[in-house]
Amino acid sequence: MKIRILLPFLALGALVLIIGLACGTTPPATSAPPSQPSQPTQPPQPTTPPQPTVPLPTATQSIPDFFTEEFNTTSFPNWSYFLTHGNESKMAITSGDGKLRFNLDGEDIWVYLMYDPYTYTDVRLDARAINLGYNNNNVSFICRYTGDDWYEVNVFNSGLYDILYGKWDNSRKTASYDSIADGGSTAIRMGKDTNDYTVLCVGNTISLYINGTKVNSVTAKNYALSKGQVGIGVSSFNVWPITVEWDYVTIGQP
Secondary structure, three states: OEEEEEEOOHHHHHHHHHHHHHHHOOOOOOOOOOOOOOOOOOOOOOOOOOOOOOOOOOOOOOOOOOOOEEOOOOOEEEEEEEEEOOOHHHHEEEEEEEEEEEEEEOOOOEEEEEEEEEEEEOEEEEEEEEEEEEEEEEEEEEEEEOOOOEEEEEEEOEEEEEEEEEEOOOOOOOEEEEEEEEEEOOOOOOOOOOOEEEEEEEEEEEEEEEEEEEEEEOOOOOOOOOOOOEEEEEEEEOOOOOEEEEEEEEOOOO
16 A cells, blocks of 8 residues: 655644644744734835745646656655565655655565656656665666556665566565566676666666666566556665665656
8 A cells, every 4th residue: 555755844833833822822824924013004015926935836737747856845745655565664764955765674675655646658767876774775666557566677786686577466465576687787886875777668678777887678578567657666685774865766758
């Protein structure tokens, strides 16, 4: 089951409201105009209306399909996560300093963060991930996710990678995986380092590039997933804590 990402910084606003009520006053809403004096005088009108600190949605604004997510806000209403394995209480997804951080404090936690508003046919994912914890982990890229099955590309911090077909078993509440391709690459910067990734899902062909080097391009002959959601993920194995930061994720056209 997917869970909406609403990061915990909203608790600060609730605390301010409670303190204001205890003192017999209500904090003014940031979008409301200031109260008028009892004998008002007309202030000079600005030539350009002031803009809100955070632009509010309007009827003409649309949720983007192709864009770069730089994680500069504290909540991400268009993203949600799910696990295929592990203890959910031992993981956290937080943001700060323009980074999205996955903290996994347990064994075999496999968590995925999905972009909910759109399904895609052919799509390109570009991302930068920074490993800050132990070296035994992987980062993941998902395309053609339907809720029942998906394509998954995993890059291990040890220098290996694999390309999988994943399938969710709702009755057993677990996932199974079939291998499409696997191998190793010297393009992977192992240890506590930064890697740039590109994954292409075009037709039934899945391609992986790491730090500008083409690592593999394989056709999923036995699986015909035509469209679905995209996302990223991080997994722990037998050592922890695992900490991975995402600098950005770009969803683009191939």
